Amino acid sequence: MRILILGGTGAMGVHLVDLLSKTQDKVFVTSRSERDSYENITYIQGNANQDEFIAKLMQKKWDAIIDFMVYSTESFKNRVELLLKATSQYIFISSARVYAETNPVITESSPKLLHVSKDEEYLSTDEYALTKARQEDILKISVEKNYTIIRPYITYSERRLQLGVLEKEDWLYRASRGRTIVFSEDMIDKRTTLTYGLDVSFAIFKIIGKQEALGNEFHVTNNQSVTWRYVLNVYKKVIENHTNKKTKILLQNKESFFKHHDAKYQALYDRFYNRCFDNSKISKLVDTREFIEVEKGLQNCLQEFFKNPHYIKINWRKEAVKDRATGEFASLLEIKKLKDIARYLKYRFF
Template sequence: MNNQRLKILLLGGTGAMGIHLSKILNNQGEDVYVTTRRERKGVGITYIQGNAHETAFLSDILRKYHFDVLIDFMIYNTSEFADRVDLLLSSVGQYIFLSSSRVYADSETPITENSPRLLDVYKDEEYLKTDEYALSKARQEDILHRSGKNNWTVIRPYITYSEIRLQLGVLEKELWLYRALNGRTIVFSKDIAEKKYYAYIWV
């Protein structure tokens, strides 16, 4: 049995999912590295300070550390991702790309991995000219498919919540909570406004 520790890099790994994943991987005995724009310290986790959107910074750490696995939580525009995909795939053993369930089109049936994506079925030409989040994630998935490499995995999480993140519709907690506390309206699209949400708060 191979008990060798994996050297794992989390890009943008200080968000709602990354902060927990880094701890889980560390507790499993892996060597965990996390990029961060501000100085951080953690027991058993190595934080590398810098801007992971900067290619020079990314190239330097990939060359220096020789990671087995890279888990990418970053948000890119499509051209930025296209410019760096070769670097990402050629520098690590396995690349894990965090996409989103928002790539899927509306569906009356339960969504599966093979359900239609907005990019593939939506007809609004003005919308398709944009690089909106759902479209950019789908386009970046396509870039991976066309890369000619097979050392990548796409994960499409649903809405994520944690002690540092609580979305209301598409609004992050900082915005909706500020507006609520200051008596301001919170505007939703019709499809979100018609949904029912149940919140449980422990005190």
């Protein structure tokens, strides 16, 4: 097959590309940066958010397009027909964050926030969960029915390790330097579902070319749900083994927590919910029992990360607010830019 992957260099995309490299398929992957092609994998440098770039790619016929891109709703509306007509199967990577609060378990037909929320201020935004739901609706009313909607939930990897709404730059950076992890008391005992990026990619890999997947939607999540307290304890064991120091934790109420974490809708309309999923639908195509168990997967990824740690960008204003709450101080030698030093000092002391 001729397969096109849009934005295939993230936590899930890299695993999918690796799986496809072991096939006879011809695989083309868009990337904003220049990358070396190899074997049956060809990288196409360009920005898949640009209409001209996409229009040129859509002049060719693809057996499958896997779309990892994040679009605005308007941008997606303008290109969806182009994407659908250029392929036999368009795989749209959505998100299980689209769902409203559902107990005890979420199925693919559970109500979405977009359709049941009464929060007019929230609904007026294009927040991620609303964006993905709106784009799913656009797909469903399209003339072409050759789409497959995939809804992963929280996906972790050796490069991405989340704790509630916090990325590794927000919590692991602090913990690895002996400072206190600042977390939410409203979140810590909520149940969540975490899935290793390779397992999600394997499920996508198995769905490519499946006739029964067309016009359909699937969760791709682990069978196991755990609390964030459980996740934190898994992380603690690895961190303490790595640093030989006891990991400290401060739990805050909503008001204090939102002072240094401004993505409140992600917390209010997702992480403050229990998120447990019924996987019976995807299990007809992929054996989710083979997905790696949460504790083992998180341990492996964190241990691998510590072999070559890399943080994208530290927000020193947020770090200052957290240090003010914990009574701690970051070494100014950690902070590379003068403007970040000034920002840290301002919010830490004044």
